[in-house]
Amino acid sequence: MGLFFKSRKHETAPELPEWLTARDGFPFYIKAPMVLIGLYLFFYILNLLQEIIVPFAFAGLIAVLLNPIYNRFQKWKFNKIVAIVLTIFLAILVVAGIMFFLSSQIVQFGDMIPKLEKKAMKLLDNLQVWLSTSFGISTEKQMSMLDEAINNSRAYVGKTVNTLFGIISFFILIPLYVFLLLFYKPLILNFIFEVFDENNSDQVAEILQETKGAVQSYIVGLMIETTIIATLNSIALLILGVQYALLLGVIGAILNLIPYIGGIIAIALPVLISFITKDGYTTPLLIIAAYTVIQFLDNNIIVPRVVSSKVSVNALISILVVLLGGTLWGVSGMFLSIPFVAVLKIIFDRIDELKPWGKLLGDTMPNDPPPKVVNPREAEDEQQTLF
16 A cells, blocks of 8 residues: 555554455455456446546546647746646637638538439439349338437437537537646646655656656647548549549548548548549549558558557557447547556556556567467567557
8 A cells, every 4th residue: 555655754554453454365256246346336437427527538638738838838938827828729729720621611512412412312222222132121121220320320429429529518628627737737746746655756757757748649649640641531532533622631531530430431421522523433433442542551550650659559459448438438438548548558567566467458579478378489579569
């Protein structure tokens, strides 16, 4: 317990009664249920309090990202409150600029909506006929399957909208949380240092520094990835002569941040536009081929080198935590899962009892794997990774 409570010099800990003393050597059939019950209660509470925790978690990430800008204003001798307000104002300007660009371009779609609906209904009818003739699936069965998929996705996306992108959370709570986190940053950091033992102050400082660096690197990596994907999408669509190529490329890159669902929608939008504005199936097929290549580059080169490499979480754990985060908090949980695991890895790597778990989360092969169960050649390179 000395790691969690600050000790005083020349003070001995009082002896506790035997019934309050932790016992070692409990049998497995007692330990396992207790661990499972504890995990269940932990995730149940997280799910129960998601409307409070998710906006606060995003505010924490944003505050860490904006911290260098805030520190710069502080070095320029700005008042503390003024520095925080200016930092948040700059962030809002960037977001507003992106939203203005997208909204101004989206307005141009107004004239194409009737054509888009007509073409979509025609494609849907052709798809129903093809499924009915090729696989023997009746129209009623297709409609019931479609309704079920829409209801499932609506509930899934609805969880995200209610917990993250609600008007109150996005426009009021998150900026307020960011302001308060930056304002009370000395108080929070001082509390963390005072909670832990004085002998661990260097270790706590190192963990905090690396946590801040990991979160900043992850968010910056996502921004770089989004910029690269937007550029590649726009270039591909311009080469293929698709209208609104720049807008569709940017929207596709933003949707790409939403795992699984976003990539499908990102491909569907330019395909539908090409069906409306062009004849034949050549351009839609080329768009699908181009986006498939871009997705392959993104998943196998860009993300591992630009995003995952900054967080140092291996691909297996990344997939598992993203799926678990999606089950817990929807799309918001998918986004928050990677930086959360990265913070856990940093903490695990600096606690002797938890170092094996930190190695499991990482992507570095062991130097001396057990030769009886692992082929030494599989881990001969210390920095060997999946990619």
